[in-house]
Amino acid sequence: MRLLAGLLVVVAAVVSLGLWVNHSLDSAAKMMDQNIKQITEEINRSNWDEAYNQTVALEKTWNQKEKWWPIVLEHQEMDNIKFSMAKAKEYVKSRDKVLSLGQLSELKLMIMHLPEKEAVNLKNIL
Template sequence: MRTSVIVGVLVILLAVGAGWSNRYINTSGSVLEQYIDQMEDQVRDSKWEKAESGYKQIESNWENTKKVWSALVTHQEIDSIDLSLKRLEEFVKAKNFVLASSELASLRLLFEHIVDTEAFNLTNVF
């Protein structure tokens, strides 16, 4: 009897942990994507000072988010985002519309990919 109670509690804890991590990844990914939306507008309008400020917001938010995501997501994905952010920083500094826009699109794809692959659904379970 005691063993089944312990197993039941562990299953509940795992389910709650999975739900929390899924919600955190979805929420933080959405926030990062909103920053990307804003930055895309700034780059499109050639507002490079605002784009640099937008980059700093993304980077700051990412540094906080990365601390938790590192425990939940593969490190290769984290490294890909870090590299993409560094490239974006340089493209914005160079005021290169084409490269900054393409890097923003890549960054968006990386965030969306993580949110999709970490979602708790039947496709990802099996």
């Protein structure tokens, strides 16, 4: 009976940790999604200085949030996001509307894919 109780506690802890990680990833991704939307709006208004400032703020947010993510995420995926963010920052800096918007769109998809990929659900378990 003790063994069963111990196993139930371990399973509950693993599921709870998974749900917490998913919630944390989802809230961080939504925050960064809002930043990307603001950058896109500033670019569409041709307000390049503010768009660049927002891009720097997005990069700072990413650097704060990604510190613990290597524990639960693939390093390759995180590297791809860093590379995409660097490209977007330079495109905004050079005031290239088409490349900036394209790179921001790609960045948004990569960031929003993270919580979906790491969600605790039957699809990801099997």
